Amino acid sequence: MISGTHLCVRLVPLFNQLPLANQRQIESLLVHHHYQRGEVILAPGDEGRMVIVEDGQVKLYQLNEEGEEQVLEVMHTGDYVGERWLYGAENEATFAVVQKPAALCTISYEDFTKLLAEYPELATRLLQLTMDKVQELTTQNQYLMMExxxxxxxxxxxxxxxxxxxxxxxxxxxxxxxxxxLGTTPETLSRKFKNLQAAGKIDRDRRVVSILQ
Structure with missing residues (x-):
């Protein structure tokens, strides 16, 4: 029996507002996987499915014209990818690679479309969350347009x-x-962090940052 205290779907904003009984039903459709660092879990041309990060860390990226990585997102517990491919669209450019040993849950295109038919409220919620992701990509593009x-x-x-x-x-x-x-190199980024610190705008201890002004 699926426990109500530890469900992969409870980690995901798309599903966690549903009643527990419905969450259990959706959980029964998920397939659980474990991956090690460096394993590629999504690549262009893969069949449509949603991938949920139950634990660990996964990096999403695309390749630019020079074959260099362009990071889209680093996913942690509760993050997911693949919702736009569940509607039949093909993954044409996105890769996902495990950065830390990860436990992942997946749901197929067929099962997901059945869920949308059974729970119409999911479609509305999915649209809102997808718009949020589009906004994040728009914001990233705005950063890259800054000289x-x-x-x-x-x-x-x-x-x-x-x-x-x-x-x-x-x-x-x-x-x-x-x-x-941000479209730069680690060396350049490190220098820019130091410039901001020297200007009194931030304080930084490794990955912990404080905005001072």
Whole structure:
């Protein structure tokens, strides 16, 4: 019997507002997997499915014209990917690789479409969450349009503080991944962090950052 205290679906905003009985029903449709660091779990051309991170860390990225990684997101517990492919669209460019040993849950296109028919409220909730993700991609593109790397970094840090509602927070990505997310190199990003510290705008202890002004 599926426990009500530990359900993968309870981690996901799309499902966790449903009654527990419905969550258990959805949980029965999920397939659980365990992956090690470095394993690629999604690649262009893969069949449509939703992947939920139950534990661990997964990086989403695409390749630019030069074949270099462009980080889209680093996923942690409760994050998911694949909802847009569940409607029949093909994954044309996105890769997902495990950064830390991960426990993942997946649901197939067929099972997900049945859920949408049975629970119409999921479609509305999914639309809202998808719009939030589109907004995040739009924000990233806005960063990349800024000519100066330091300006991109400062805008990114301020948005992270705003999202969390506090001036002190932990960066959600490693420096290497944040550098590619902001379209620069780790060396340049490190220099820009030091510039912001020297200007008295931030305080930083590894990945813990405090906005000072």
């Amino acid at each position: 100066a790397v330091e300006e991109r970094l400062w805008a990114y840090l301020n948005r992270q503080a705003t999202l969390r509602g506090r001036s002190r927070f932990t960066l959600p990505m490693k420096m290497k991944d944040l550098a590619t997310y």
